[in-house]
Structures are given as C-alpha cells and as structure tokens.
Amino acid sequence: MTGGSVDVALLAYGGPETPAQVAPFLERLMGRVPDAATVAAVKERYALIGGASPLPGITVRQARALQGRLTRDLPGPVRVRPGFLYGEPSVTDCVRALDAAQVVALPMSPFSSRLTSGRYRAGLAAAEDRAAGGAGRDIPLLEGWHASRGFVGAVSRRIAEALDGSDAREWAVLFTAHSVPVETVAAGDPYVEQLRQTAAKLTRRIAAGGSRFGFQSKGRGGGEWTEPEADAVARDLAGEGWKKILVVPVGFVSENVETLYDLDVVLRGHIEDLGMEYRRTRPPNDSPQFIEALAAVVTAHLAERPATPADRAENLPADG
Structure with a gap:
C-alpha cells in the first residue's frame, strides 16, 4: 500500500433537510423548475416521514465514521468529506476542497449504473474541468462493490x-x-x-x-x-x-x-x-459493519495503486 495523505469524497444524491429545500432539490434533480403541484405533492410525502430527508445527515455520519476507521487502517493523514449531486455541499465543492496525495471518490451506491455511478463520474469530471476552475485530476470512482x-x-x-x-x-x-x-x-x-x-x-x-x-x-x-x-x-x-x-x-x-x-x-x-x-429491514446506514465494508473498498483500491511522485514527495524527510 502506498503511503502519504488520502482524501475520500463520499458521494450521495442528497435530499431536502427542510420543507423550504424541497423546491431547490427538485430543480436540481429534474434539471428544470418544478411546477407547484409537484412541489406540493413531494412536500406532503416528506411531511409524512418527519418533514425532511434523513439521507444528508446519515451521509455526514458515514463520512465521520469512515474517516475514523481509515485513520486506524492507513499510515498517513485521512480526510473523508460528503458531497451531494443534488444538495450541499455539492460534488464540486467537496472535491475541490480535497488536495491529498491520493484522492478517491466513493459512491453511496454499491451498484454500477449510468443513472447512479454514471452521474457521479460526470459530476467528478465537471468538478475537475480545468476550464471551469478544476485541477484536472482523474479521480477514481470506487464503484461495483455490490458483491463484496x-x-x-x-x-x-x-x-x-x-x-x-x-x-x-x-x-x-x-x-x-x-x-x-x-x-x-x-x-x-x-x-x-x-x-x-x-x-x-x-x-x-x-x-x-x-x-x-x-x-x-x-x-x-x-x-x-x-x-x-x-x-x-x-x-x-x-x-x-x-x-x-x-x-x-x-x-x-x-x-x-x-x-x-x-x-x-x-x-x-x-x-x-x-x-x-x-x-x-433498516438500510446499513452508519452501522459498524457497513463502515468496515466501505473502509475495505478504499484500502483495497489503495493497495492496488502504485506509488506516484506526489506520494514519494510526501514521504521525504522534512529537511530532504
């Protein structure tokens, strides 16, 4: 396994955390301004489950727990930050705040599909587009862990x-x-x-x-x-x-x-x-078993990745 610092972008769809966020969330999801009837119908659904989506908060907890687990598993500094396709922080904001020697993206869907992982890949490409202020990195998306x-x-x-x-x-x-x-x-x-x-x-x-x-x-x-x-x-x-x-x-x-x-x-x-x-059944959410599974996906990828010049530079002595 290579050394150096590691940043993980934990990517999810997102969801409205207050009734006021329903319309903006739908606009991002649909790619257009939703009509009033659609907004009202969706708000009614959220009202029946407590008024908001629990997904953003769960994703934040998953990120914190995964960072703690990877900190124990990896030799260098680790950061895990959430990013949402249709919420805040956006995928772009999440990714551009990460600057470790190794940056990877982990989608909160174990299944590969152009409707899920395909959208995450597009979000990563947009975030890294040099013409739009990105760093031009090729950030790997760690997908397809459905059978792990x-x-x-x-x-x-x-x-x-x-x-x-x-x-x-x-x-x-x-x-x-x-x-x-x-x-x-x-x-x-x-x-x-x-x-x-x-x-x-x-x-x-x-x-x-x-x-x-x-x-x-x-x-x-x-x-x-x-x-x-x-x-x-x-x-x-x-x-x-x-x-x-x-x-x-x-x-x-x-x-x-x-x-x-x-x-x-x-x-x-x-x-x-x-x-x-x-x-x-409850979904895995931030259960210890699921966090361990996510950590295994990340560490397996890092173990297969050869050291880069950035990795080697980070591991030089301070006066080197």
Missing part, C-alpha cells in the same frame, strides 16, 4: 436484526431496489444483474421461508420500467399463502424518502390490505 463480503455481511446483519425472535421460516423476503428504464438495461447497464448477484448471495445466508425480488419507486416519465414491481410481487406472495413479508431494500444504503414513504407508507398499505404482516 463486507456489504453483503452488513445487509445480512440487518436481516438478522429484523427477524430476531421470529421463526424465519414464516417470512417471505422481498428484496427491493429502485426501478430503472428498460432501455437502460437493454443498452448493457449492469445494474439489474448486479442486484440479482447481491440478492443471490443474501439468500444463501438467510434462513427465511422464501425470497423474491421486486422494483420500487418507478419514475413518472413514462416508458417501460423494470419489472416485476414490488406490489405485484407482494400480491403473488399473498396468493401463495404467505402471511408475513420482510422487505429488504437492498438497493439503498441509507434511509430516504423511498424507504420511509414508498415502502413504509405505500407498500406497507398494499401488503396489509392483502392481509399480510409487513416488516422492513
């Missing part, structure tokens, strides 16, 4: 916590993740295949009665989206005689409106209307 032992173990721990004290064989597990346009998958996007790989690894670790996969939070833009939808899978499970469903939002590493509203309000209502019991 650490991530799978962190989600497995959440499943075990949710089923603690229950007969796991009585529960059908419903893995969920955000739906994407079918055309994205048809173009070779690895997102769905990576989700299946993760779900398969998790299924081998748990003792539940059965497992299925369903997509949630389909976009409003029309067109075909990945199926089956989670509510349709729940309907099938009810038809098979299941009475209890444990929902595992494997596509999300932090609580957000899509877990707290789309699942805990909308999907829960659907499942209970079918006469079944609803239970959901």
